Amino acid sequence: MLHISEYRDSRLCHSIASRIAARSSRPVRIMEVCGTHTVSIFRNGIRWLLPEGVDLISGPGCPVCVTAQGEIDAAISLARQTDTIVATFGDLIRVPGSNSSLQQEKAAGNDVRIVYSASDAVEIARQNPVKHVVFLGVGFETTAPTIAASVLAARQAGIENYSVFAMHKIVPPALEALMEMEGVEIDAFLLPGHVSVIIGMQGYSQFFENYRVPCAVAGFEPVDILRALLRLTEMLDTGDSQLENCYPRAVAEQGNPAARQIMDTVFEVCDADWRGLGWIPASGMQFRDAFADHDARKKFNVHPPDVAPPAGCACGDILTGAKTPPECPLYKTRCTPINPVGPCMVSTEGTCAAYFKYHEVQ
Amino acid sequence: MCLAIPSRITDIESGVATIDVEGVQRKASLMLVEDARVGDYVIVHAGFAIQVLDEETALSSLNFMRDVFLSDNPPENM
Ligand code: SF4
Secondary structure (H helix, E strand, O other), rough: OOOOOHHHOOHHHHHHHHHHHHHHOOOOOEEEEOOOHHHHHHOOOOOHHHOOOOOEEEEEEEEEEHHHHHHHHHHHHHOOOOOOEEEOOOHHHHHOOOOOOHHHHOOOOOEEOOOOOOOHHHHHHHOOOOOOOEEEEEEOOOHHHHHOOOOOHHHHHOOOOEEEEOEOOHHHHHHHHHHHHOOOOOOOOOOHHHHHHHOOOHHHHHHHHHOOEEEEEOOOOOHHHHHHHHHHHHHHOOOOOOEOOOOOOOOOOOOOHHHHHHHHHHHHEEEEEOOOOOEEEEEEEOOHHHHHHHHHHOOOOOOOOOOOOOOOOHHHHHHHOOOOOHOOEEEEEEOOOOOOOOOOHHHHOOOHHHHHHHHHOO | OOOOEEEEEEEOOOOOEEEEEEEEEEEOOOOOOOOOOOOEEEEOOEEEEEEOHHHHHHOOOOOOOOHHHOOOOOOOOO
16 A cells, blocks of 8 residues: 555665665764654664664653653542543553552542543543543644644533643754753754644754754654665765655645644643653643633642652653663663553653563564 | 554545544544545544645655665666
8 A cells, every 4th residue: 555565665675774874984873753753663673774873762752751750640630539530542541650650540440531532532521521521631743733623622512521631742842952951962863753744844944943953854664764864864974964854745844734723722832841851941732721611730720749750760861862771770670561660661652662572572 | 642554534424534544444533634535545643634645745755765776776866
């Protein structure tokens, strides 16, 4: 099928990989900033196709992993209220908070439900008029418009018992924060495909103007990723930095203006607390006043506490690429996918989980 | 969280598409995409179509890559 099998063609993959080898003259560190890239890179064995010296590091691209510990604790306290139903994407439910997890709260009899889409949460609200449904809004620019759309749909249908605990994050300010962080060394960025579908190439232009670091937007099939890595290697070889769209079948210069408009109708930009990166200005989304009646932070007076991440967990260093999972003392000892200590081991898109599943096999 | 596999729209009814994801039928809201039509491939994320894939571009990028990477005499200045 077009879009899939052709973009998995192993002959193309090997040919592109050999060109990467021919163009890599010095060791480079390329960061991918998307959990789906991380998984695809492992699953397709891309690390093992690359020459020595081209180092792929996984950045803060897994939405669950970058959610601050205090926000997890706040979500757990929402689940403990007797009049609420907490609806969430599946990945979040097992993330350990300071004393519990949503999964433990569910086992204890609190109403926590896994949904596939924010629309499902609106439907739960419609069916349970005496309860208040709180959807846990995590995710980047890809997810935020879908959640904004659910809020608009709820308002239009007069569903008042639906609110969202907004924890959304915006990618370009995090790229800036990474470039400014001491000890973080990144030579080039493999930019996320589906965030870019929404924000477009234009969404990165300010960042690129400021830092002039090679950037390529990539799709998720192996040919897509290798093609983008080749372009980045060429740019690093010649010193000619570009912001390049290597996923033109899905990403437009302007992105998806309709989706952005829906997102901007409901949310406005705010500062946000990222696990591992700390507070980053203008990197999050909060409800506009006009939608305050669907804002769980206001409705339930939620103020996420400033709490430390789990003791010994190196997620912060993993998310900036300063460490790889095997460098965490808890990796595979106390921390496994069955018994995760930190979010990077919980989410299927987390770097620690991806290492655990694929690293030693290959 | 991303469902990165492109899905084909097989039916549309009041703003909701039925999509085929490698043989499995699912529903996806079309609230975020303007002018999606039956037969189009869309990227679906968390129950919403977020983009219609451009088939012409998909094909031309592929042909370009095949020319450059699979032929014995790759053109200069790729
Ligand atoms: S292995 Fe576990 S404890 Fe170590 S950084 Fe990863 S998630 Fe945290």
